[in-house]
Amino acid sequence: MNWRAIFAIVRKDVMVALRSKAVAMPLIIVPLILLVGLPIALGTVVALAERIGMTSTDLQNLNSAIPPALHSSLAGLTDAKAGLVFALVYLFAPMFLIMPLMVSSVVAADSFAGEKERKTLEALVYTPTTDRELLLAKMLGGWIPGVMVGVFGFFIYTMVVDIVAWLVVGRLILPNGFWLLLALWVGPAAAGLGLGVTVLVSSRVNTFQEAYQMGSLVVLPIIFLMIGQIAGFFYLSTLFVFAAGLVLWVIDAILFFAGAATFKRSELMARLS
Amino acid sequence: MPTVISTRQLTRRFGENVAVDALTLEIEQGEVFGFLGHNGAGKTTTVRLLNGVLRPSAGAARVFGLDPVTDGAKIRARTGVLTETPALDDRLTARMTLLYFADMFGVPRAQVRPRVDELLALFDLGDRADEKVGGFSKGMRQRMALARTLLHDPEIVFLDEPTSGLDPAATREVHQLIERLRDRRHTVFLATHNLNEAERLCDRVVVLAKGKVLGMGTTRELAAQLEYGHRVIVEVDGLAAAQAEQVLRAVPHVTQVEAARDRNGSEAGGVFLLVHGTSREHVPELVAALTQSGVNLYRIEPDEPSLEDVYFALEHE
Numbered sequence: 248m249n250w251r252a253i254f255a256i257v258r259k260d261v262m263v264a265l266r267s268k269a270v271a272m273p274l275i276i277v278p279l280i281l282l283v284g285l286p287i288a289l290g291t292v293v294a295l296a297e298r299i300g301m302t303s304t305d306l307q308n309l310n311s312a313i314p315p316a317l318h319s320s321l322a323g324l325t326d327a328k329a330g331l332v333f334a335l336v337y338l339f340a341p342m343f344l345i346m347p348l349m350v351s352s353v354v355a356a357d358s359f360a361g362e363k364e365r366k367t368l369e370a371l372v373y374t375p376t377t378d379r380e381l382l383l384a385k386m387l388g389g390w391i392p393g394v395m396v397g398v399f400g401f402f403i404y405t406m407v408v409d410i411v412a413w414l415v416v417g418r419l420i421l422p423n424g425f426w427l428l429l430a431l432w433v434g435p436a437a438a439g440l441g442l443g444v445t446v447l448v449s450s451r452v453n454t455f456q457e458a459y460q461m462g463s464l465v466v467l468p469i470i471f472l473m474i475g476q477i478a479g480f481f482y483l484s485t486l487f488v489f490a491a492g493l494v495l496w497v498i499d500a501i502l503f504f505a506g507a508a509t510f511k512r513s514e515l516m517a518r519l520s
Numbered sequence: 521m522p523t524v525i526s527t528r529q530l531t532r533r534f535g536e537n538v539a540v541d542a543l544t545l546e547i548e549q550g551e552v553f554g555f556l557g558h559n560g561a562g563k564t565t566t567v568r569l570l571n572g573v574l575r576p577s578a579g580a581a582r583v584f585g586l587d588p589v590t591d592g593a594k595i596r597a598r599t600g601v602l603t604e605t606p607a608l609d610d611r612l613t614a615r616m617t618l619l620y621f622a623d624m625f626g627v628p629r630a631q632v633r634p635r636v637d638e639l640l641a642l643f644d645l646g647d648r649a650d651e652k653v654g655g656f657s658k659g660m661r662q663r664m665a666l667a668r669t670l671l672h673d674p675e676i677v678f679l680d681e682p683t684s685g686l687d688p689a690a691t692r693e694v695h696q697l698i699e700r701l702r703d704r705r706h707t708v709f710l711a712t713h714n715l716n717e718a719e720r721l722c723d724r725v726v727v728l729a730k731g732k733v734l735g736m737g738t739t740r741e742l743a744a745q746l747e748y749g750h751r752v753i754v755e756v757d758g759l760a761a762a763q764a765e766q767v768l769r770a771v772p773h774v775t776q777v778e779a780a781r782d783r784n785g786s787e788a789g790g791v792f793l794l795v796h797g798t799s800r801e802h803v804p805e806l807v808a809a810l811t812q813s814g815v816n817l818y819r820i821e822p823d824e825p826s827l828e829d830v831y832f833a834l835e836h837e
C-alpha cells in the first residue's frame with residue numbers, strides 16, 4: 248500500500264472540503280442545533296415549567312414514552328424532569344448519529360462526485376496509485392472527519408447536557424455506558440454507512456449536490472429510530488445499541504467490498520470518455 | 521535506442537464508436553513523437569490506454585515492457601501526463617497543488633520543497649505560488665499543469681495540447697522545454713492540433729482520423745508514401761527566364777520546368793521557376809548549370825512539403 252499517497256489524498260480532501268462553504272456550513276449549523284441548541288431549549292422549557300408550577304402539561308407526555316425499565320433510574324424526579332432526562336439521554340441519542348453520518352457523507356460526496364464536477368478526476372487517475380489505494384484514501388478521507396466530529400460532538404453534548412441537567416435536575420447524567428457505546432462503537436459505524444452509500448452513489452452521479460442528496464437518504468433509519476422511541480415501540484438499551492452497531496459494521500463491510508468491486512478507474516474514465 | 525512504447529492492434533470501442541482502431545506503433549526512448557488528428561481522432565483515448573487508465577477492447581500495449589492493464593500503477597510512476605484540460609483543484613494554491621502531487625508521485629521527501637520551488641520558478645509562477653489556482657489565467661493554469669506533469673521527472677511525458685492557451689513567449693518556453701527533455705533522452709508523446717509545432721519538434725508523427733492511422737513516420741517519409749513530387753524552386757533574373765528554363769531542362773533528373781504560379785516575382789525583377797523531378801541533393805547541380813550558362817541566380821531552395829501539406833493530403837486520401 249502506498250500510504251504516503253493515501254494520506255496525501257486524505258489530508259487534501261478533508262482540508263478542501265472543510266474550506267468549502269457548501270460543506271462547512273451544514274457541518275457547523277447542524278451540530279450546533281442538535282448538540283447545543285436542543286438540550287438548552289428543552290432544559291429551559293422544563294425549568295420554566297417547573298418554576299411557574301405547570302404540573303400537567305404536554306411535557307409530561309414525554310413520560311409516556313419512558314419504558315418501565317428506566318423508571319427506577321428516574322425515581323424521585325418530577326414528571327417533567329424525568330421527561331427531560333429521558334429525552335436528553337435516550338430520545339436525542341439517534342440524532343447524535345446524524346452527525347458522523349452526515350459529515351462522512353458530505354466529505355465523501357465532495358471528494359468523489361466533486362472530483363468529477365470540478366474535472367480534477369483525470370489528474371488523480373494518472374497518479375501511480377492502484378484502484379484499491381484510491382478507494383481506501385477516498386473512504387478514509389470521509390470516515391476520519393466523520394468519526395472525529397462524532398467523538399468531538401459527544402464531548403460537547405456531554406458538557407452541554409450535564410450543565411443543563413445540573414441546573415434543572417441537580418445531577419450529572421452523562422457520560423454513561425450507553426452513550427460511550429453510542430459515540431465510540433455506533434458513531435464510527437454510522438460514519439462508515441454514510442460514506443459507503445455516498446461512495447456507491449457518487450460513482451453514478453456527476454455533481455456534489457446529486458451525491459449528497461441521494462446519500463442523505465441513509466438518515467431515514469435514524470428517523471425511524473427516533474419515531475420508534477417516541478411512539479414507545481422500543482428504547483435504545485445498551486444491548487440494542489450494541490446490536491445496532493454490529494449490524495451497521497456488517498453493512499459497512501458489505502458496502503466497502505461492494506465499492507471495492509465496482510470502483511475501477513477504467514470504468515470511471517470510460518464513463519467520462 | 522530501446523523501445524519504450526509499443527502497441528499491437530490496440531483497439532478501444534465505446535459502444536458502436538471505435539475510438540482507437542487497431543493502432544500499431546513503436547516509440548523509442550528519447551523520441552519526440554507527434555500524435556496528430558482532429559478532435560475525436562483517438563489521441564486522448566490512446567494516452568489513457570497507454571497509462572492503464574482505460575482497458576483496451578482488443579489488442580495490446582507495452583510501456584517500459586509492462587502491460588498497462590496489469591501494471592498501470594508502475595507505468596504511471598514513470599510517466600507524466602498533461603491532460604487536455606489542466607484538471608486543477610481551484611481551491612488549492614499553486615504550491616499546495618505541487619506538494620500534494622509530489623506525495624502522490626513519491627518524490628523523495630528531501631527533494632520535494634526544492635523541486636516545487638524549481639518548477640514554480642521555471643514556469644514563472646513563483647510570485648503567485650501561494651495564491652489559489654482558481655484565480656489564475658488560462659495560460660497560468662496551463663503552466664501550472666505542466667509543472668505538475670514534470671514534478672517527478674518522468675521518463676515519458678504525454679503532452680495533450682501543451683501550448684493551448686499560452687502566449688507566444690510561453691509557447692516558446694514550452695517548445696524549448698520539450699527540446700531539453702529530448703536532449704536528456706526523455707520520450708515525449710505530443711498530441712497536438714498545431715502542425716507547425718509538430719513539424720518543428722517531432723522526430724516522427726502519426727496522423728489519426730476516427731481512431732485509424734492514416735500515416736506514420738517523418739514528414740519526408742509521409743510525403744514519400746504519398747508520392748508527393750520532389751521539386752526545387754529557383755529565382756532567376758526575369759530577363760533570362762527563357763534561357764534558365766532551357767538550361768534547367770537539360771539537367772539530368774529534371775522532368776519539367778514551369779513558372780511558379782503561387783510565387784510572385786521579387787521587386788528586383790526576379791521570376792520563380794518550379795523544377796520538377798529534383799530535390800535537395802540536386803541543388804548543387806542546378807546551381808552549377810545556371811551559373812555556368814551565365815544566368816543570374818538569386819535564390820534556390822528545395823520545395824519540400826510541409827507537415828501541413830502532408831497532413832491534409834493524408835486526410836483527403
